[in-house]
Structure formats: structure tokens, C-alpha cells
Amino acid sequence: MSLAPPPNLTPPPTVGRLREIGLFGGLSDEILETFVAALARLELSSGVDVFHEGEAGRDLFVILDGEVEVLRRSKRGHETRVALLGPGDWFGEMSILDVLPRSATMRVVAPAQLLRFTAHDLDVLYRRDLRSYSLLVLNVARELSRRLRVADGLLSELVGNMMDQFTRRP
Secondary structure (H helix, E strand, O other): OOOOOOOOOOOOOOHHHHHOOHHHOOOOHHHHHHHHHHOEEEEEOOOOEEEOOOOOOOEEEEEEEEEEEEEEEOOOOOEEEEEEEOOOOEEOOHHHHOOOOOOOEEEEEEEEEEEEEEHHHHHHHHHHOHHHHHHHHHHHHHHHHHHHHHHHHHHHHHHHHHHHHHHOOO
16 A cells, blocks of 8 residues: 555646746746746645645645635634635735735635645745746735735625614614
8 A cells, every 4th residue: 555645647737828827927938837847736636625724834826627615714613615716716825925824724625736836936936037036926916906805895895784784774
């Protein structure tokens, strides 16, 4: 009986496939070829947790195939899905920008192939090609900004609905 992880069953992504993913937008073919060759790939089954809320982490994951749900735990301990991510999406990026614990649990809901990008990979990119490093960090910032706008909209809608309920006259 072997304890080694199963081999990747699907071929590695191509430069063209990475070019379609927003995280890698604007990067040269040379850098993308380096990523194809160097970044670890994970193949995970449904129900597997990629990481848990509160854990330390220093890596982000790009979904090549499959679906992953974002779960947050309430103060009362209830786990709630707050988002569902699919091919081309990425998660865990906050952990390569700050040193705080993971803000959510990520669970595979459809068999997934993930590409793992670590803080070390980001540091190597910084030392090798400052322009590519800047583009990648800018792409992360754009996605964080987009997610913040969505969260602000949801929060505004929730507060507005609550205010309507409490200020409504019988």
C-alpha cells in the first residue's frame, strides 16, 4: 500500500489557459511558462476542505476545474456558504498579502483541480521580474476591490431592508 498522493490525472495547464485567468492578466508567456512548470497542482474530491477558517496560510489557489465553496462560521458556530467559486477564480490571496489567519473555510463541492501559488513563489517573482510581480499584485488588488464592492452592495441592501422593516408604520 502506497501512502504517496495520487498522480495528477489531467495534463498541466497551458500558457493559453493561464492567460485566460484574471490573476495572470498581462504577464508574459515566459513567466506563464515558468508557472506551468513550477506551480504545484492539486486534484481534490468533493467534500475535501482546502483549508479552514482560522488557520495560518501563506498561499493562494487558482481553480482550473471544479467548484469550491466559501464558508464562514458565525459567532454561534453555524457554517454558512457565502460564495461559490469556479474555474478561473482564485482564493486565499489575503494570506500572501498579510499574516492574519484564514478568514474562511474553503470546501470542494465538485471535483477540482487547483493550482497552488505560495508567498515564496511571489517572492521569487519579485526578485526575478519586478514588472510581472507588480502586475500580479495589481490583479489581486483589483479582485479584492471587486469583492469589496459586492460585499458593500449586499450590506447596504441588508441594512436598507432592516431599516424599512423598523420604520414601517402599521
